[in-house]
Amino acid sequence: MHFELSKLKINARFQFFIWTTIILFFFKFFIPSSSSIALLIINEILVGIDAAAFIFFLMDWLHIKKVNPLSLVMNIGILTALIFFFIVFANPVLGELSGATKSTPIKFNLIYNLISFVYSIIILGSVSYIFLAFRELYFLKQKRNVNTYFNTMVVFIVLSSYSTMLQQSSDLLYIKDTFFIISILLIIFNSIKISWIAFIIKKEKKILLFLSIIIAILFVLNLASNSEGSTNHQILMNFSPALAQFLKVNMIYGAIYFSVLFFTTLFHIPTAEAFDRKAQEVSSLQYFSKLITEVFDFDDLVDTISEIASKISSADASWIVWKDNHTLKSIGNKSIGFLDADLITGFIKETKSDLELNGTEFLNLEKFQKKSQLSEPYFFISISPLKMHNETKGFLFTARKNNFVFDDEDKNALDTFSDYASVAIENSHLFEESLVKERLEKELDLAREVQRKILPSKNPDHKDLNISSVFIPAFEVGGDYYDFFEIDKDNFGFVIADVSGKGISAAFIMAEVKGIFESLSKTIRSPKDILIKANEILQRTLDRKSFVSAAYGLIDLENETLKISRAGHCPVLLLRNKTAENMKPSGIGLGLNFTEHFANTLEELKIDLQENDTIVLYTDGITEAKNKQLEDFGNTLFEKILLENCDKSADEISNKVIREVTLFSQNNPQHDDITLVVLKWKQKLKNDGEKEWQNSALQLKM
Amino acid sequence: MAEFSTSTKDVGEVSIIYLRGYLDAHTAPALENTFSNLIEKGKYMTVVNFKELAYISSAGLGVFMAFIEKMRENNGDIKLSSMNDKVFNIFDLLGFPLLYEIYKTEDEAVNKFIESKNLEK
Numbered sequence: 001m002h003f004e005l006s007k008l009k010i011n012a013r014f015q016f017f018i019w020t021t022i023i024l025f026f027f028k029f030f031i032p033s034s035s036s037i038a039l040l041i042i043n044e045i046l047v048g049i050d051a052a053a054f055i056f057f058l059m060d061w062l063h064i065k066k067v068n069p070l071s072l073v074m075n076i077g078i079l080t081a082l083i084f085f086f087i088v089f090a091n092p093v094l095g096e097l098s099g100a101t102k103s104t105p106i107k108f109n110l111i112y113n114l115i116s117f118v119y120s121i122i123i124l125g126s127v128s129y130i131f132l133a134f135r136e137l138y139f140l141k142q143k144r145n146v147n148t149y150f151n152t153m154v155v156f157i158v159l160s161s162y163s164t165m166l167q168q169s170s171d172l173l174y175i176k177d178t179f180f181i182i183s184i185l186l187i188i189f190n191s192i193k194i195s196w197i198a199f200i201i202k203k204e205k206k207i208l209l210f211l212s213i214i215i216a217i218l219f220v221l222n223l224a225s226n227s228e229g230s231t232n233h234q235i236l237m238n239f240s241p242a243l244a245q246f247l248k249v250n251m252i253y254g255a256i257y258f259s260v261l262f263f264t265t266l267f268h269i270p271t272a273e274a275f276d277r278k279a280q281e282v283s284s285l286q287y288f289s290k291l292i293t294e295v296f297d298f299d300d301l302v303d304t305i306s307e308i309a310s311k312i313s314s315a316d317a318s319w320i321v322w323k324d325n326h327t328l329k330s331i332g333n334k335s336i337g338f339l340d341a342d343l344i345t346g347f348i349k350e351t352k353s354d355l356e357l358n359g360t361e362f363l364n365l366e367k368f369q370k371k372s373q374l375s376e377p378y379f380f381i382s383i384s385p386l387k388m389h390n391e392t393k394g395f396l397f398t399a400r401k402n403n404f405v406f407d408d409e410d411k412n413a414l415d416t417f418s419d420y421a422s423v424a425i426e427n428s429h430l431f432e433e434s435l436v437k438e439r440l441e442k443e444l445d446l447a448r449e450v451q452r453k454i455l456p457s458k459n460p461d462h463k464d465l466n467i468s469s470v471f472i473p474a475f476e477v478g479g480d481y482y483d484f485f486e487i488d489k490d491n492f493g494f495v496i497a498d499v500s501g502k503g504i505s506a507a508f509i510m511a512e513v514k515g516i517f518e519s520l521s522k523t524i525r526s527p528k529d530i531l532i533k534a535n536e537i538l539q540r541t542l543d544r545k546s547f548v549s550a551a552y553g554l555i556d557l558e559n560e561t562l563k564i565s566r567a568g569h570c571p572v573l574l575l576r577n578k579t580a581e582n583m584k585p586s587g588i589g590l591g592l593n594f595t596e597h598f599a600n601t602l603e604e605l606k607i608d609l610q611e612n613d614t615i616v617l618y619t620d621g622i623t624e625a626k627n628k629q630l631e632d633f634g635n636t637l638f639e640k641i642l643l644e645n646c647d648k649s650a651d652e653i654s655n656k657v658i659r660e661v662t663l664f665s666q667n668n669p670q671h672d673d674i675t676l677v678v679l680k681w682k683q684k685l686k687n688d689g690e691k692e693w694q695n696s697a698l699q700l701k702m
Numbered sequence: 703m704a705e706f707s708t709s710t711k712d713v714g715e716v717s718i719i720y721l722r723g724y725l726d727a728h729t730a731p732a733l734e735n736t737f738s739n740l741i742e743k744g745k746y747m748t749v750v751n752f753k754e755l756a757y758i759s760s761a762g763l764g765v766f767m768a769f770i771e772k773m774r775e776n777n778g779d780i781k782l783s784s785m786n787d788k789v790f791n792i793f794d795l796l797g798f799p800l801l802y803e804i805y806k807t808e809d810e811a812v813n814k815f816i817e818s819k820n821l822e823k
Contacts, residue, residue, distance in 0.1 A: 476727075500760035502727055544771070545764035549796060568796035588797030592767060601800045620792075630756075632788070671726075672759075 479506030746778020
């Protein structure tokens with residue numbers, strides 16, 4: 001939008017310039033005589049407006065183009081040459097015409113006037129551009145505010161140009177001379193300090209040196225050939241004395257400016273290389289500090305480090321040697337094969353046995369060069385340590401093929417740079433670590449989510465059973481599973497299982513186990529057969545290291561019996577008459593054995609249920625809960641608490657147990673899932689002898 | 703968490719692995735390495751001494767499951783010895799005594815190997 005507007009503005013300015021030129025043209029043709037002072041002043045004002053219009057147009061145009069100094073200099077050179085040719089050819093070509101006009105009686109010769117008008121306009125355009133180019137060059141890379149100096153000069157140049165009108169009366173000639181001299185002094189003052197030279201590269205400086213001397217000579221030639229008697233001078237004086245003066249002042253400006261430019265460039269050449277290098281170092285470091293935050297791929301980072309190291313030390317090749325499990329490995333090789341890099345690294349290891357560097361060191365490879373089989377000659381190398389937490393993790397190598405030794409400046413640059421590189425590499429490592437950690441945490445979140453969905457959302461509401469269950473997941477999901485199966489009006493099944501291992505893999509096995517028990521409980525009425533079948537099914541998916549401990553119970557509601565089988569799980573506790581009985585029928589964990597041995601050793605226990613019988617299922621998360629001294633909560637304490645509370649409701653019992661476990665382990669982190677299921681058979685409350693209990697799903701989340 | 707370490711000793715043809723500390727999911731790879739090394743060397747007769755083992759988790763138990771087949775295929779075995787009550791209880795619950803030979807002392811386990819070797823001859 002802004003760009004479009006400025007374009008419109010430029011167009012408007014150009015149109016304005018065209019219009020003023022046309023007005024000027026008609027003015028010149030219809031009022032050719034400049035004898036009257038008033039007319040002369042109008043003429044000068046018109047020329048001035050025309051020049052100003054053109055200058056403003058050019059100013060905006062240059063602003064958009066954002067030209068570099070060298071192309072400005074080239075443009076000045078071309079225009080100066082153009083003016084030079086005009087002046088040189090004006091004498092023989094236009095000189096005759098003007099001579100001819102003098103002899104003709106007709107006051108104005110159309111052709112001559114037309115040619116001289118075009119000629120003048122071209123000169124006006126060229127000089128305007130040159131002047132504007134000077135302005136651009138002047139403001140280039142200026143740190144201080146120098147507007148005042150330049151504007152003062154512009155004012156005096158304009159005054160000096162317009163005061164040419166006064167030369168007809170010799171009394172006022174001193175005014176013109178004064179303005180002229182002041183202008184020249186200001187030009188000299190403004191030409192002394194040319195700051196932009198420092199910012200161009202050496203190659204450009206050499207071109208500039210050559211250009212500036214030629215352009216300076218051109219300006220001097222133009223100045224010399226534009227003498228009072230020359231045709232060019234006559235035409236311009238005829239067109240506008242101010243323009244003639246403006247041209248003269250500008251030619252002087254050019255001669256002075258380019259002479260100064262020539263000498264400044266000449267003095268800059270010897271230090272150009274050092275300056276170039278400093279500039280490159282600065283830009284490299286800037287580039288790199290940006291990289292520290294951006295590059296998070298280790299390989300990319302290493303390549304970039306190597307590349308920049310090569311640049312800042314003006315080396316031909318570079319690589320990084322990284323310590324990987326006590327072996328040195330070359331990575332990020334830049335302009336050097338890994339064979340050569342390894343040969344040089346090997347040589348360094350021989351000569352410097354400890355390789356503990358405090359900063360960049362340089363080595364002469366000439367001797368090694370002769371006896372080794374390096375495919376390319378390297379004469380000097382630099383080694384900088386890459387340190388992390390005061391430990392050297394690797395080295396940054398750069399190598400030169402030529403005979404230039406590394407100097408102190410190279411050392412400083414490489415020292416600084418290798419510090420940056422170390423930080424960047426460390427960042428990259430930290431980033432990778434946090435990425436892995438994040439992934440693990442995501443995985444655990446997923447595992448917990450799976451587990452949450454697998455476990456029953458609420459406990460069954462049963463007329464003869466008062467059920468309570470508590471599940472507290474560990475940070476690393478453990479793989480505990482429990483479930484209830486209301487098979488039909490006479491059969492109620494329940495299962496508790498613990499999958500070996502942790503995390504997402506345990507969660508997936510758990511999901512499978514749920515599926516197995518859910519389907520088997522529908523068709524098989526024997527806990528033992530269910531477990532045998534489950535073991536068979538699990539053979540297909542479990543790997544050798546994984547197994548599942550499980551206990552399955554089936555309550556016959558009509559006959560009031562309980563059948564239990566146990567595959568490697570913690571015993572099922574039966575609280576009856578103030579005693580705790582460990583129901584521990586023999587059985588191997590699921591997935592530990594797939595031969596008939598499994599079925600042969602599996603037992604099924606059958607008991608008749610009595611009123612107030614309490615069946616307690618749990619996983620080792622409870623008995624193996626640890627306190628700060630790493631002591632187990634243990635079976636004894638567990639049974640003691642259960643017995644103390646065996647008269648209470650299922651919820652009250654489980655609440656009490658969990659509270660005690662929490663108190664016991666205090667702030668010691670929970671390492672395994674905790675699962676506790678309490679089933680109470682036909683509870684009779686003491687106070688009124690009525691069955692009265694509440695069923696509620698209690699699931700604590702941590 | 704707590705540390706875990708293993709060390710091995712050869713008594714004749716039998717290799718004895720000593721366990722110390724806490725064997726869980728994080729320390730299990732150390733024991734896996736020990737078993738792998740023995741198999742690499744062709745040593746299939748091993749006795750694991752649990753005397754200084756404080757705790758074993760399900761992942762720790764899994765290590766024995768991973769290697770027992772390989773050992774038995776090569777006429778070897780993993781025999782377990784010198785467990786404290788707590789560790790034995792964990793093995794017992796899972797039914798390991800039905801699958802593994804568990805002995806009170808290391809010597810008993812080693813002798814069992816020697817006996818069966820003699821029987822073969």
